[in-house]
Amino acid sequence: MLSNTGTVSFYLYLFFIVIGLLSIFIVYYLIKKGTLDPDKLENFLTYFKWVIITLAISTVTLIVTDLFKERDQDIKELQYFDKYVNDVKNEERPLVRLQLAKYLSIVAPSGEMKKSWTNYYDTIKREYKEYIKAQIDLKKDSAIKNPTPDQLKQKEENQRKVDLFETPLSSTTNENNAEWFIIAAGNTDIDGANINLEKAVKINHNSSIIKKGGSFRTVLMGYPSKIEAESQLQKVRNEVNPMSYIVRKATWCNTIEKGSECLICK
Known part of the structure; x- marks a missing residue:
């Protein structure tokens, strides 16, 4: 609770207010009882002003100074950790x-x-x-x-x-030069993939079958941005496969070669 400078400042302000109120009640009580002569009253008021004004202002000044120091430290920490944010976003290796x-x-x-x-x-x-x-x-x-x-x-x-x-959360690849794919489906045989391909070409004529990892993927290609791919994703899910998803070409398969039956991801 007291690690926050603003909270410390608030409680110290509250502390001085309580001291001020208690002092007023004490002085009022002593005056009413007639046990406080004018000289002692003047000395008490002088001491009271020193405590409330001098000590309070000094304390608040220190708090404000620490607050700016903490703020400067927070900014430096944010700048330091911001470098790691990009490392996490661009990292392709899951582990x-x-x-x-x-x-x-x-x-x-x-x-x-x-x-x-x-x-x-x-x-x-x-x-x-x-x-x-x-x-x-x-x-x-x-x-x-x-x-x-x-x-x-x-x-x-x-x-x-x-x-x-x-697929990394981000990529250092220039967004304007990136290409995005919609992976519509995956089949264990080329015949099943061709059935899905017939549906895919009705949505995007630039569709093909890419073999990756032993699976024949039906891929809608040629989207220059993720936004354009997203604009057709729901239609692909409705007409081809409800589990279709979007990937960046450079991170999903950067090298694609032509095979005897279809394209092959190397």
Whole structure:
């Protein structure tokens, strides 16, 4: 409670007000009883003014000075931690991103900054566990030769979790030169992917099948910004697959080559 300068200042103000009121009551009581002669009254008032005016002003001045010092320190801390914010946002390796968040949640100064980093670390730690589980489930899904519709749906959901967590929150790539994809679906065979592709080309003629990690993805390509991709995402979800999602090309698959059946992510 007393770590905040404003709170300390408030309680000190309250303290001096209480002293002032008590002094007034004491003087009034002594005058009424007739036990306080004029000379003593004058000395008491002089002392009272010294306590309230001199000491109070000195204390408040020190508090204000400390307040500015704390503010300057807060600004320096914000500038220091701002560098790490970009590191977390741009980090492509999921485990490194998690470790950075853990480090910042520990070393951040007490207060709202520490609370925010701790909350973020708790969130990303939970998402990382889901990401690891999704990776394990994907390997199991790939071993199934004739998956059921429910199994295919679950595989798409696991793939979505993996892709999204492996995509950094931001990128140093120039936003104007970035390309965004809508990942509409993923299939274990090219025939299933072609069915989804027929639906996708009706929305965006620049759609294709990209094979990545043993899965044939139906991808709507050529969006110059995330906003433009988002403008068609809901339509893709309604007409192709309700679990469609958006990724940045540079982080999802920077190198794409032409294969015999479809494009291949290297």
